[in-house]
Amino acid sequence: MNEPSLRVALPELPILACLIILAHFPAVGQPGQATTPTKRSWDYGALAEVPLKAQSMPNPYADDPTAMAAGKKLYGQHCSECHGADAAGGNRGPSLRVAEMRKATPGAIFFVVTNGVARHGMPVWSKLPEPERWQIVSFLQSLNK
Amino acid sequence: MGSILCLTLFQGRMFAQESPYIVTYDHYLEEPGSLEVEYFSTLGTQRGGNGFHAFWLELEYGTKAWWTTELYVDGQTTVNDSTLFTGFRWENRFRPLAREHFINPVIYIEYEQISEADKIIKEVEGHDVESDHADPNSVLRQEHDHEIEFKVLLSKTFRGWNVAVNPLATKNLSPSNPWEFGYALGGSHPLAMRASPNHCNLCRENFIVGGELYGGLGDTESFGLHETSHYLAPVAAWNLPSGWTVRLSPGFGLNDKSHRLLLRWGVSREFSSFGPMISRLLRGRQ
Numbered sequence: 001m002n003e004p005s006l007r008v009a010l011p012e013l014p015i016l017a018c019l020i021i022l023a024h025f026p027a028v029g030q031p032g033q034a035t036t037p038t039k040r041s042w043d044y045g046a047l048a049e050v051p052l053k054a055q056s057m058p059n060p061y062a063d064d065p066t067a068m069a070a071g072k073k074l075y076g077q078h079c080s081e082c083h084g085a086d087a088a089g090g091n092r093g094p095s096l097r098v099a100e101m102r103k104a105t106p107g108a109i110f111f112v113v114t115n116g117v118a119r120h121g122m123p124v125w126s127k128l129p130e131p132e133r134w135q136i137v138s139f140l141q142s143l144n145k
Numbered sequence: 146m147g148s149i150l151c152l153t154l155f156q157g158r159m160f161a162q163e164s165p166y167i168v169t170y171d172h173y174l175e176e177p178g179s180l181e182v183e184y185f186s187t188l189g190t191q192r193g194g195n196g197f198h199a200f201w202l203e204l205e206y207g208t209k210a211w212w213t214t215e216l217y218v219d220g221q222t223t224v225n226d227s228t229l230f231t232g233f234r235w236e237n238r239f240r241p242l243a244r245e246h247f248i249n250p251v252i253y254i255e256y257e258q259i260s261e262a263d264k265i266i267k268e269v270e271g272h273d274v275e276s277d278h279a280d281p282n283s284v285l286r287q288e289h290d291h292e293i294e295f296k297v298l299l300s301k302t303f304r305g306w307n308v309a310v311n312p313l314a315t316k317n318l319s320p321s322n323p324w325e326f327g328y329a330l331g332g333s334h335p336l337a338m339r340a341s342p343n344h345c346n347l348c349r350e351n352f353i354v355g356g357e358l359y360g361g362l363g364d365t366e367s368f369g370l371h372e373t374s375h376y377l378a379p380v381a382a383w384n385l386p387s388g389w390t391v392r393l394s395p396g397f398g399l400n401d402k403s404h405r406l407l408l409r410w411g412v413s414r415e416f417s418s419f420g421p422m423i424s425r426l427l428r429g430r431q
Contacts (some may be wrong), residue, residue, distance in 0.1 A: 057395050059228075066341075066342050069342035070339065070340040070341060070342045071340075073340060073341075073342060073343075073344060074340050077386065078162070081417045081418065091421065092177075092178065092421065104186075114245060114246050115244040116210060116212055116242075116243070116244075116379070117336050118210045118243035118244075121177040121178075121209065122210065123173075123174065123176050123177065123207075123210050124173070124244070124245055126245050126302050127162050127164070127171070127173045127307075128162060128304060128338070129305045129335055129338040130304070130338070131338045131339040131340075132338070132339065132350070135339065135340055
């Protein structure tokens with residue numbers, strides 16, 4: 001409080017906070033630069049990296065007809081923003097209608113939903129109760145049948 | 146700026162699955178690119194002074210999957226006194242472990258520049274007591290704190306239960322002040338573990354209830370639970386499918402150093418495509 005230099009510098013901190021946030025965004029495009037969004041290529045390595053024990057976990061709602069409908073609702077609420085309303089992919093998340101998903105076990109999909117894929121910006125979703133995550137798995141598997 | 150606000154009002158809504166905590170933090174960070182705008186109120190009783198309404202605005206942005214940054218702007222109105230802006234806080238939360246573990250740590254670092262008139266009581270530290278807030282605003286606003294605050298957010302979710310423990314250490318940047326300590330503990334559980342297939346506002350799955358316990362732990366010169374305040378607060382959150390979250394929490398002081406009642410409520414809204422939208426605007430795309 002009695003340090004003048006500190007008092008001068010510290011009020012600038014909100015500006016610094018804004019600059020840090022803005023620095024996160026991609027740079028402003030140059031005139032004439034192409035502005036068409038390019039489709040990102042994704043790898044599905046996270047599914048292959050799931051531990052064997054987790055891969056073998058069965059979906060407790062595999063035979064529950066309401067689980068898929070509930071999972072569809074949950075997908076729309078939590079996942080569609082990145083993966084697309086039809087799960088065919090977006091600029092922030094890959095398509096979930098691909099061979100890798102068809103081949104993945106329910107346990108592997110559950111593991112990825114639970115733990116996220118930090119390197120691709122997917123957050124952990126363990127804040128959803130376990131049954132809700134299995135309901136999402138039910139829906140995702142129904143897309144690839 | 147107006148166009149940014151208008152755009153965010155109409156796009157990128159996402160159903161928020163927010164915790165009911167107001168003081169305690171769990172280990173979940175903001176989704177990358179999402180902006181959460183939050184408003185909170187605290188109505189507090191005051192022995193030896195006037196009751197107050199403290200309020201704050203939070204702008205919480207998911208910078209990365211492992212980094213959330215947040216700006217707070219605080220103010221308060223004291224009954225029969227005045228309304229004033231009391232300062233700002235800038236916090237950053239970093240998640241060092243990518244996957245879920247038995248316990249999930251998050252590192253919390255905050256800088257705050259607030260006056261002694263700040264009454265949001267977002268945490269209790271050192272020997273914070275009720276009488277600190279009894280003086281008139283004209284007196285309290287004369288003194289300013291520049292503080293750095295560190296927390297370790299430890300949290301675990303199992304079978305729907307979330308348990309979170311947040312020890313904290315604060316240092317006022319003026320050299321004569323000691324390190325101060327505090328704590329916050331929280332537990333919560335959704336009212337339903339499975340989602341219903343129907344879209345509904347009042348489904349049990351949209352409600353999370355729990356409790357918080359928070360208080361001071363003294364400072365480096367006098368560590369412990371004595372001569373500081375402690376609160377117990379039931380908490381509840383209602384996560385609406387439209388993207389809004391409403392929280393309510395009546396907090397009760399546990400000793401005569403605490404405010405008898407801190408009635409808190411808050412409303413928040415998540416804008417999931419805020420980051421990409423700003424990127425498009427900066428590139429000149431529509």
